[in-house]
Amino acid sequence: MLEYTNKNAKSVWNNCLNFIKDNIQEQAFKTWFEPIQAIELTENALYIQVPSQFFYEWLEEHYVKILKVALTKELGAGAKLLYKIQMENAIGNKQPYTDQLPSTQRAPVRTQELDVPVQNKNPELKNPFIIPGIRNVKIESQLNSNYSFDNFLEGDSNRLARSAGLAVSNKPGGTSFNPLLIFGGVGLGKTHLAHAIGVEIKDLYPEKTVLYISAEVFTQQYVDSVRKQTRNDFIYFYQLIDVLIVDDIQFLSGKSGTQDVFFHIFNHLHQNGKQVILTSDKAPVDMQDIEQRLLSRFKWGLSAEIQNPDVDTRIEILKGILYRDGVSMPEEIIEYVAQNVKTNVRELEGAIISLIAQSSFNKREITLELAKQVVDKFVKNVKKEITIDYIQKVVSDYFQMDTETLCSKTRKRHIVQARQLAMFFAKKYTKASLANIGSEIGNRDHATVLHACKTIDNLIETDKQFRKYHDDINKKFSI
Numbered sequence: 054m055l056e057y058t059n060k061n062a063k064s065v066w067n068n069c070l071n072f073i074k075d076n077i078q079e080q081a082f083k084t085w086f087e088p089i090q091a092i093e094l095t096e097n098a099l100y101i102q103v104p105s106q107f108f109y110e111w112l113e114e115h116y117v118k119i120l121k122v123a124l125t126k127e128l129g130a131g132a133k134l135l136y137k138i139q140m141e142n143a144i145g146n147k148q149p150y151t152d153q154l155p156s157t158q159r160a161p162v163r164t165q166e167l168d169v170p171v172q173n174k175n176p177e178l179k180n181p182f183i184i185p186g187i188r189n190v191k192i193e194s195q196l197n198s199n200y201s202f203d204n205f206l207e208g209d210s211n212r213l214a215r216s217a218g219l220a221v222s223n224k225p226g227g228t229s230f231n232p233l234l235i236f237g238g239v240g241l242g243k244t245h246l247a248h249a250i251g252v253e254i255k256d257l258y259p260e261k262t263v264l265y266i267s268a269e270v271f272t273q274q275y276v277d278s279v280r281k282q283t284r285n286d287f288i289y290f291y292q293l294i295d296v297l298i299v300d301d302i303q304f305l306s307g308k309s310g311t312q313d314v315f316f317h318i319f320n321h322l323h324q325n326g327k328q329v330i331l332t333s334d335k336a337p338v339d340m341q342d343i344e345q346r347l348l349s350r351f352k353w354g355l356s357a358e359i360q361n362p363d364v365d366t367r368i369e370i371l372k373g374i375l376y377r378d379g380v381s382m383p384e385e386i387i388e389y390v391a392q393n394v395k396t397n398v399r400e401l402e403g404a405i406i407s408l409i410a411q412s413s414f415n416k417r418e419i420t421l422e423l424a425k426q427v428v429d430k431f432v433k434n435v436k437k438e439i440t441i442d443y444i445q446k447v448v449s450d451y452f453q454m455d456t457e458t459l460c461s462k463t464r465k466r467h468i469v470q471a472r473q474l475a476m477f478f479a480k481k482y483t484k485a486s487l488a489n490i491g492s493e494i495g496n497r498d499h500a501t502v503l504h505a506c507k508t509i510d511n512l513i514e515t516d517k518q519f520r521k522y523h524d525d526i527n528k529k530f531s532i
């Protein structure tokens with residue numbers, strides 16, 4: 054009887070596959086349909102087995118319509134598709150077993166059955182942090198213990214983000230700040246705060262699995278997992294985390310595969326009351342090439358901005374560094390440095406450290422005169438860096454593309470506009486001729502550069518969003 058049913062399930066499924074194959078791309082068919090097994094047919098319901106929960110979610114997300122059409126053709130209007138999820142490596146059971154789920158038409162993706170902690174089912178998953186061949190289920194947090202709340206000075210510029218971070222640390226997953234998105238310009242302390250939250254949680258809740266990862270490393274791991282066909286392990290791994298901290302989330306921009314996988318991981322964690330902390334160099338509203346559904350999730354919790362610190366906070370930060378390094382310095386020198394290095398905290402740190410170094414190497418007393426020399430050099434050096442190369446880098450970083458793309462021949466509007474902005478800034482901030490600018494930025498002629506500058510002037514006048522791009526980037530050059 055079972056054999057008879059199996060045979061029917063298979064033939065019904067085969068017919069469905071033939072139909073699906075004709076309607077989707079070959080690679081998608083291979084990836085998402087070939088691994089499926091038809092396992093049972095009861096009246097109007099077909100049970101299929103899929104290799105993972107992620108697989109199920111993907112099918113429901115992307116292929117539910119075509120599945121419905123195919124199955125209705127085979128089994129009539131009341132056709133139902135039911136999924137069984139294969140759980141590999143179950144404890145004490147070498148045989149795969151399944152969790153069962155109904156098909157939906159974008160109904161809730163998760164059901165009770167799926168909420169069973171993945172941990173227990175898959176103790177041997179591959180940890181993307183571990184070199185192949187070495188097994189280790191213990192997840193290292195990758196946190197930097199030098200970054201703590203104690204040495205993250207509070208000021209008006211970061212009060213909201215810092216307080217929200219503290220609240221999240223005290224009750225990870227239990228506040229409405231989930232996700233907590235910390236955003237702000239370069240070198241203002243996002244990474245520091247993100248680590249501090251993780252370190253504090255580890256102190257308060259040592260049993261929680263906390264993981265800090267940059268979006269860049271996350272992307273590399275995902276790409277590797279696709280290459281090595283360990284995508285499911287990758288997803289399982291991330292679903293084990295209690296507190297996931299992803300730094301520089303804007304890096305996911307334009308990477309639709311990684312965004313997709315992150316979306317699923319995010320949903321899993323969020324629905325299971327796990328805490329997600331994200332940092333970004335822009336507010337969600339300004340992120341480009343990030344899928345809407347992901348952006349809307351970023352906005353579920355709290356987006357807290359870190360701004361440039363005011364002079365009082367800069368003084369406190371400098372004092373913190375001096376205290377840490379056991380160096381004393383006259384108040385007027387600290388104030389001088391704080392008043393003159395305004396760009397961001399990283400540069401403030403850089404200036405005071407070079408001042409300390411200068412004085413100790415040259416065995417000179419730290420005087421206001423020495424401070425002036427160092428700061429002058431420091432600030433001037435930063436100014437000197439505005440070259441066409443630097444402009445191309447800043448503009449392409451801002452739009453999350455590489456400089457090759459910026460300079461390419463493409464006519465895609467957003468790339469053309471980024472290129473035109475780079476030309477515009479090159480004209481504004483360098484002494485290079487139009488012809489020179491053109492030849493460095495995409496090998497164009499002087500007329501193209503002239504046209505670019507006019508177009509940008511015009512866009513700044515007429516397009517509010519574009520003006521914001523211009524102003525954001527311009528800030529990076531005006532020191």
Ligand SMILES: Nc1ncnc2c1ncn2[C@@H]1O[C@H](COP(=O)(O)OP(=O)(O)OP(=O)(O)O)[C@@H](O)[C@H]1O
Nearest residue numbers: 204205206238239240241242243244245370398399
């Ligand atoms: N409020 C603060 N108190 C003390 N140190 C700070 C503060 N804000 C930033 N810093 C220090 O400034 C430096 C730069 O901070 P961080 O790396 O966290 O910046 P970021 O915003 O993540 O920058 P990026 O966008 O480049 O990644 C770090 O050394 C950090 O410790």
